[in-house]
Amino acid sequence: MRRTLLIAALLLALPWLAATQGQAQTAPAAPGRNPISAEELELQSALRGGVVDGRVSIPNPQAAVLIQPEGRDWRAFHNVTLAWVGGIAVLxxxxxxxxxHLVHGTTRIAGGRSGSTILRFPTIERANHWMVATSFVVLALSGLNLTFGRHVLLPLLGPEAFAALSQWGKYAHNFLAFPFTLGIVVMLLLWVKDNLPTWVDWEWLKAGGGLFGGAHPPAERFNAGQKLMFWITVLGGGVVAATGFLLLFPFAATDIAGMQLSHMLHSILAVLMIAVILGHIYIGTLGVEGAWDAMSTGEVDVNWALQHHRLWAEAQLARERAEAAAAPGAVHAGAAD
Incomplete structure (x- = not known):
């Protein structure tokens, strides 16, 4: 009988012993709070120290990553750093x-228009320029919407209109990446020979390009400012395109860390390019009289060409005179003697 009672007592004491053992493996809890289990402590330690992986049965191993600390850094970059850098650069x-413009106004053609024009950009160069330009404008607007749209457009448009606009902006952003990239490659092939630095560019830079009231320094087909714009577009646009394709085709060539780095490079370079190209757009429209003609009709006034690109204009005019003199039926001096 005593043995039976002892066995029964031990059986009744087992739950109490298990609870006591569990409490021995639990961290001290603050008064009024539930105790933290050893498993929870292990999870918190993993969150502080590295990637937390799960198990998946699908072929995509990236789906097994539940949490990784760099994701918090990326989120802080997107929500805070990028917004500040983009806002300061663009605004x-x-x-x-x-x-x-308020202080200086539009730079006028000295002596006015001559009435004679000279070919500056043939059709193929203008067509490629406008393909890159229009693609970039849509890419820039749709990209800025990802960072600032919820704060600027959402209150104005409402949730439904903003969602539709963002959806179409995403489609445009993805598809226009292809003509933009093609245009960058064609631009490099067409203009690289005219955008190599020379000593003329140094003299142009020392004179401030004539932007602050001084005489316009001599320049070749592209001045130093335009050459800088060319290399920013080609090199910066190349990196933006490459990182954009890594984001467009996720995990095709990189892991999560590579995706995050690609996004950081893509977005920072993009907002800086937007700021620089705003200056380019201003100079080509309101800033300089006659500059718009170069990319609209391809023909620029001779006085404009001599004022802004004198070395190139003089060479072009000399070539045209030589071609005219060599043309059949041309009248040469002394032919009547």
Missing amino acids: GMLGVLVLY
Whole structure:
């Protein structure tokens, strides 16, 4: 009988012993709070120290990553750092351009238009320029929407219209990446020979390009500012395109860390390019009289060409005179003697 009672007591004490053992493996809890289990402590330690993986039965191993610390850094970059850098760069450039125009105004053609024109950009160069330009504008607007749209457009448009706009913006952003990239490659092939630096560019830079009231320094087909714009577009646009394709085809060539780095490079370079190209757009429209003709009709006024690109214009005019003199039926001096 005593043995039976002892066995029964031991059986009744087992739950209490298990609970006591569990409490021995549990961290001290603050008064009024539930105790933290050893498993929870292990999870918190993993969250602080590295990647937390799960198990998946699908072929995509990336889906097994539940949490990784770099993701928090990326989120902070997207929500805070990128917004500040983009806002300062774009709004700052707009402010500088408005101030410059109010103080300086449009740079006029010295002596007015001559009435004679000279070919500056043939059709193939203008067509490629506009393909790159229109693609970039849509890419820039749709990209800025990802960072600033919820704060600027959502309150104005409402949820439904903003969602539709963002959806179509995403489609445009993805598909226009292809003509933009093609245009960058064609631009490099067409213009690289005219955008190599020379000593003429150094003299142009020392004179400030004639942007601040001084005489316009001599320049070749592209001045130093345009050459800088060319290399920013080709090199910066190349990196933006490459990182964009890594994001467009996720995990095709890189892992999660590579995707995050690609996004950081893509977005930072993109907002900086937007700021620089705003200056390019200003100079080609309101900033310089006659500059718009170069990419609209391809023909520029001779006085404009001599003022802004004198070395190139003089060479072009000399070539045209030589071709005219060599043409059949041309009248040469002394032919009547």
